[in-house]
Structure formats: C-alpha cells, structure tokens
Amino acid sequence: MVSEAALKDRARTMLVAMTERERWIYALPREGTLAAITALMAEKGIPRVADEAEGIVARYQDERGKLNVVVFDNEQLDIVLLHGSGAGSVATLKAVLDVTSFCAQSKLWAGALDIGNPEATRALKILAHMMVCWDDDWVDLFVLHLASPDAIVRNEATLALVVAAMVAQEVDPALELLAEAEKREKFPQLQETMAEATRVLRGFDGRVITPIDSAPE
Numbered sequence: 001m002v003s004e005a006a007l008k009d010r011a012r013t014m015l016v017a018m019t020e021r022e023r024w025i026y027a028l029p030r031e032g033t034l035a036a037i038t039a040l041m042a043e044k045g046i047p048r049v050a051d052e053a054e055g056i057v058a059r060y061q062d063e064r065g066k067l068n069v070v071v072f073d074n075e076q077l078d079i080v081l082l083h084g085s086g087a088g089s090v091a092t093l094k095a096v097l098d099v100t101s102f103c104a105q106s107k108l109w110a111g112a113l114d115i116g117n118p119e120a121t122r123a124l125k126i127l128a129h130m131m132v133c134w135d136d137d138w139v140d141l142f143v144l145h146l147a148s149p150d151a152i153v154r155n156e157a158t159l160a161l162v163v164a165a166m167v168a169q170e171v172d173p174a175l176e177l178l179a180e181a182e183k184r185e186k187f188p189q190l191q192e193t194m195a196e197a198t199r200v201l202r203g204f205d206g207r208v209i210t211p212i213d214s215a216p217e
Helices: 004-021 033-044 087-099 105-113 120-128 136-146 151-168 172-184 188-204
Strands: 023-029 048-052 057-061 068-074 079-085
Touching: 004 023, 004 105, 023 087, 033 068, 033 079, 033 087, 068 087, 079 087, 105 120, 105 136, 120 136, 120 151, 136 151, 136 172, 151 172, 151 188, 172 188
Parallel strands: none
Antiparallel strands: 023 079, 048 057, 057 068, 068 079
16 A cells, blocks of 8 residues: 555656656546636637647647647546646646646556556556656556556556657657566467557657567567
C-alpha cells in the first residue's frame, strides 16, 4: 500500500518535470469542460487556430506564438486532456483550471498502482498521456502492469506504453520494457501486439524498422 504522502510526492515530481520542460498536461472531467474552455478562450481573445482529428483536438495560439494550448476530447477515457507548452501558456492554463476541475495526479497514481482494480488500466492510460519524461517510478509502474497475470491488462499496458513514450518523446525505456515483456509473454497474439508496438516506436524514433519475418533470431 503506497502512502498518501508518497502519492503526493509523486504528483509533485510530475509537476517539476513538466515545469522543467515547459510542457504541462492535465486531465479534466469531460462534463461541461469543452464549453467552459471555449467560452474562456473567446473571452480572452485567444484564437482557435486549428481543429484536428475530426474536431476532437483543438489548438489555441496567440499571435506571437508564445501561448500554445491543445485540448483533446478523449471520449474513450472520459476525460479532456489540456496540454500547454511554453511559459507563455501558464496563465491561460491556470485560468482554465480555475473554471474547471481536474483529475489529481496523486489519485491517478493510486488507481494505477491498485493493479487488481478494474479501474487501474484506465488510470494508467490517463497517466500515459501526461508523462513528459521517464524516471524509475514510471518504469516500475509499467513493469507492474506488463507483469499482470491478466492478459487484457498486459495488452492495455502495451498500448499505454506506446502513448507514454510518444508523449515523452523518448522511446528507449519503452523499447527495453517491451523487449522484456515479449520474452515472458506466452500468448502469441499478445506477442504480436508487443512486436508491433516495438515497430511503431522504432519508426517514431526514426530508426530503421526490421520486418518481423526477417528479424534475426
């Protein structure tokens, strides 16, 4: 059982990492959030410069390009992801959080670490969208899920791992985790999923992708 103090420390570590990289990512409940953000941005005169992925992703940017905010309506996870980059985005992010609520990172960590709980996978997936850099705690969290006796949990952890590596823009730790997980995996279909995840991450990193059927044994 992880103490509440340790969970809060973990949340603070996440915030420090985001601040150091000037990339802040928050998960907000969906109900009323998009309308509140749209109204706030209009009130502040911040232009909505793009709608992507059939309207589920909205980008806001000021004329100088110092304020960059992305809003992602993630229906599958029942959250809205708020992503701001650059120091010029801080005040706007704070204004959004003042008119909405957000999912506390400490509670998400508590949920993700409760591996026997059906909600653990959802918490892991949400956290994966918020990871700006790797550290030992992130590695341990994914090891925990990838070692689950439940094949569905391992499958979802594999998919979440790809998201986390792309958000962090660093794939090597994820590739190491996938390599170890694939060695242990007994289900051929899940082995295939892990192999495909490896290919995706190698492609994301700009490396040469070796076809599965010609890979050295």
